[in-house]
Amino acid sequence: MRPLSDVHHLLKAFEGRPAAVSASARDPVNLPMIRHWCEVMGDTHPAYSGEDAIAPPTMLQAWTMPGLSGGTAARTGAYEELFALLDGAGYTAVVATDCEQEYVRPLRPGDLPTFDTVIEAVSPRKTTRLGTGYFITTMMRVQAAGRLVGTHRFRIFTYAPDPGPAATTTTAPADPHPARPRPVINRDNAPFWAGVAEHKLLIQRCTACGTLRFPWLPGCGRCGSPAWGTVEACGSGTVHSYVVVHHPPFPAFDPPYAVVLVELAEGVRMISNITGVPPDAVRIGMSVELEFIRLDDGGELPVFRARSDRPDGAES
Incomplete structure (x- = not known):
């Protein structure tokens, strides 16, 4: 495979150019969307319901998203040109990496958010475990009735997808047991x-x-x-929801495997893996108990093992 060219000098020209100008939300702020958001997030704050309700600040991006049908009319030619250049150079894969939000004032039902977005920064070419590419940062300013509501800085990584084993020229054998990704530990957790x-x-x-x-x-x-x-936590819980992952394969994970949302006996919910049962046998309401697995480097992860009893408590 021919090495990808470094197009950073061309990408830098897009910094400061608009990605969206005077774009409007698809819908005004409304109570049904606020209710659905709060139910999904488990947020019961009283400020988000009733006659004087406000929208949760973390919904800021939700009001500006184009939806599954597209809605790309708000995007400028500069935005389309930027990604056409990246695609043409072979950097066709995209993954979101992080976002930063600032809240200035609350949105209320009936407000129609508008927004302007600028291509803020393009990084030099970087090589990560995903591949080689560029970090693209955009900055969005959200307004309602001409007043600033908040800002949303969003960063993605556009990179060249892995060509696969057939195109690999390395002579080193692939690691048959790659290390499992480690959790991100910060001051909050x-x-x-x-x-x-x-x-x-x-x-x-x-x-x-x-x-x-x-x-x-x-x-x-x-x-x-x-x-x-x-x-x-006492360690007991039930499966509130789950997904079985078949694709795409990811290093250190062997699909199919189940990812479960467990409702703990204390009332909060936690996402983790489930052990002791085949993925296709996981069911909503299944009783589980906490256990810890040891990683290759000696670290620990909390997971949940399926109990032998049925969801209703009767013995199998």
């Missing part, structure tokens, strides 16, 4: 992973209103307090 190392599953508890929350967050979604303590 470090105490959780410290508990896992001691075989404890810790749930955050707001010390102001007593609300339990998972995953770990820097503040309470119910009352906004940053003060918190912990409760150790």
Whole structure:
């Protein structure tokens, strides 16, 4: 395979050019969408319901998304040219990497968000475990009735997809057991992973209103307090929902495998893997119990093992 050319000098010319100008949300802010969002997120804050409801700040991007039908009319020629250049150079794969949001004032039902987006930055060519490519950062300013509501900085990685074993020229044999990806540990969740190392599953508890929350967050979604303590989960739960992953294959994972959303006995939900049962035998309502698996480097991960009893508690 011919080495990909470095087109960074061409991509840099797009920095500062608009990606969308005076674009409008597909729908005004409305209570049904707010309700669906809160149900999915498990957010019961009273500010998001009733006659004086506001939209959750984290919905900022939701109002600006084009939907499955496309809605690319808001995109400028510069945006299309940028990605045409990347595609033509062989950087055809895209993955979202991170986003940053700033909230200035709340959106309310009836507001019609409008937004402008700028291509803020293009990184030099980078090589990651996914492949070689460029990080593209856009900055969106969202307004309603001419007033700034918030900003949304979004970063993606556009890269050349792996050509596959047939095109690989390396002489080193592939690792038959690649290492499993490690969790990202930061200042907000470090105490959780410290508990896992001691075989404890810790749930955050707001010390102001007593609300339990998972995953770990820097503040309470119910009352906004940053003060918190912990409760150790008993380890029992049931499968609330699940998916069976068949494709695409990913290093260190052997499809098919099941990913489950477990409702813990304490009332919060947690995404993890399930053991002790074939993927096609996982069922909603299945009773599970906590266990810990050891990784190659000695780290631990909490997973859930299917119990032998039925969801209704009767013995098999």
